[in-house]
Amino acid sequence: MHICGELLCKMFSCPGKNSGIERRYVHLDEELLGAHPDFSDRALPTLDARIDMASAAVPELAASAAARAIAEWGRPAADVTHLVFSTYSGGKAPSADLRLASLLGLRPTVSRTILSLNGCSGGGRALQLAKELAENNRGARVLVACSELTLIGFYGPQEGRLDTILGNGIFGDGAGAVIVGADPVDCIERPLFEMAFATQTTIPETENEITTRLMKGGLDFHVSIRVPKLLKSNIERCLIDTFESIGISAEWNDLFWAIHPGGRAILDHVEQLLGLGVEKLAASRRVLREYGNMSAATVIFVLDELRRRRARGEEVAEWGVMMAFGPGITIETMVLHAAGSLKEN
Numbered sequence: 402m403h404i405c406g407e408l409l410c411k412m413f414s415c416p417g418k419n420s421g422i423e424r425r426y427v428h429l430d431e432e433l434l435g436a437h438p439d440f441s442d443r444a445l446p447t448l449d450a451r452i453d454m455a456s457a458a459v460p461e462l463a464a465s466a467a468a469r470a471i472a473e474w475g476r477p478a479a480d481v482t483h484l485v486f487s488t489y490s491g492g493k494a495p496s497a498d499l500r501l502a503s504l505l506g507l508r509p510t511v512s513r514t515i516l517s518l519n520g521c522s523g524g525g526r527a528l529q530l531a532k533e534l535a536e537n538n539r540g541a542r543v544l545v546a547c548s549e550l551t552l553i554g555f556y557g558p559q560e561g562r563l564d565t566i567l568g569n570g571i572f573g574d575g576a577g578a579v580i581v582g583a584d585p586v587d588c589i590e591r592p593l594f595e596m597a598f599a600t601q602t603t604i605p606e607t608e609n610e611i612t613t614r615l616m617k618g619g620l621d622f623h624v625s626i627r628v629p630k631l632l633k634s635n636i637e638r639c640l641i642d643t644f645e646s647i648g649i650s651a652e653w654n655d656l657f658w659a660i661h662p663g664g665r666a667i668l669d670h671v672e673q674l675l676g677l678g679v680e681k682l683a684a685s686r687r688v689l690r691e692y693g694n695m696s697a698a699t700v701i702f703v704l705d706e707l708r709r710r711r712a713r714g715e716e717v718a719e720w721g722v723m724m725a726f727g728p729g730i731t732i733e734t735m736v737l738h739a740a741g742s743l744k745e746n
């Protein structure tokens with residue numbers, strides 16, 4: 402797995418001390434908003450303009466992350482065989498995946514899949530799909546790209562919609578990219594993490610807790626106040642089931658952790674529930690602090706941060722877990738093995 406995160410956009414506000422967020426980056430700056438003052442009002446028909454803007458900017462942002470991931474991978478872009486692209490910020494076909502393939506000069510036979518509206522679980526889903534593709538197609542090299550722009554669903558405050566304020570307070574823009582493959586080529590490819598096993602769980606009867614819908618005024622998203630507690634009640638079962646499936650018994654504090662920082666409360670709940678030491682969620686908290694919740698792209702930033710922490714010797718665990726949460730409520734869980742540890746065995 403080769404990882405790279407990318408931020409195009411301009412720096413945004415500081416949303417307050419309780420959020421755990423110090424800065425975020427957004428494409429929709431004051432100038433653009435000045436040109437589209439109707440974006441502030443979700444009752445006005447702005448979807449066409451938002452989709453036009455996103456159709457240009459989403460693949461460009463993805464391309465800058467992907468170009469860096471490909472450069473670090475060390476092989477030419479033409480060696481990419483598959484592309485899995487996740488975004489909630491689209492709304493037309495051909496989609497951002499085709500434009501990204503063209504911007505990167507991928508081969509015309511590249512096999513493309515777009516994941517749309519998977520929200521914050523999209524990064525986990527895209528990585529699991531890439532794992533399946535890589536393991537089942539000899540020599541496959543899968544480019545995973547997640548690119549999110551909040552402009553598709555940014556509104557001003559509205560009476561009775563506290564979740565809009567929550568969204569404006571925690572969401573940010575960003576893109577991440579990863580190259581996934583099996584059987585690395587010696588001396589050229591230097592894997593970072595092995596994706597050992599992955600599961601997807603849907604929490605029963607929670608389909609109304611995180612929702613998004615394309616409306617004439619933009620992407621209308623709703624995140625209920627119950628989300629952190631629902632995750633807290635279900636996460637440990639997912640972890641136990643996942644580790645039992647591969648016959649590994651794990652002490653939570655002996656693992657490294659890449660939890661999607663959907664909000665500060667979610668990280669607090671996970672830390673408390675699993676009895677994790679304060680450093681265990683440091684990568685997730687840093688990404689939340691520096692970039693906010695960039696939906697699907699966020700777990701890629703967390704993995705990127707984790708590999709930096711590993712390089713500095715701040716995280717030494719051999720096995721780890723990545724978790725991402727999105728509409729469903731869907732929990733994507735993946736057991737990871739640090740590639741440096743593989744070589745030592």
Ligand SMILES: CC(C)(COP(=O)(O)OP(=O)(O)OC[C@H]1O[C@@H](n2cnc3c(N)ncnc32)[C@H](O)[C@@H]1OP(=O)(O)O)[C@@H](O)C(=O)NCCC(=O)NCCSC(=O)/C=C/c1ccc(O)cc1
Nearest residue numbers: 419420489520521563564613624625626628663664665666
């Ligand atoms: C950092 C927060 C936002 C605030 O923390 P706090 O400052 O300690 O304050 P409170 O938690 O006590 O909340 C302050 C107020 O906000 C209210 N509130 C608190 N969450 C809410 C609420 N979801 N609604 C509506 N009022 C609320 C809460 O009731 C309270 O109201 P009040 O008592 O009247 O002051 C914290 O609540 C927090 O981290 N919440 C979790 C955020 C969360 O659920 N994140 C989403 C995870 S899932 C995801 O990321 C998917 C996104 C997605 C993206 C794109 C897609 O296409 C699809 C999906």
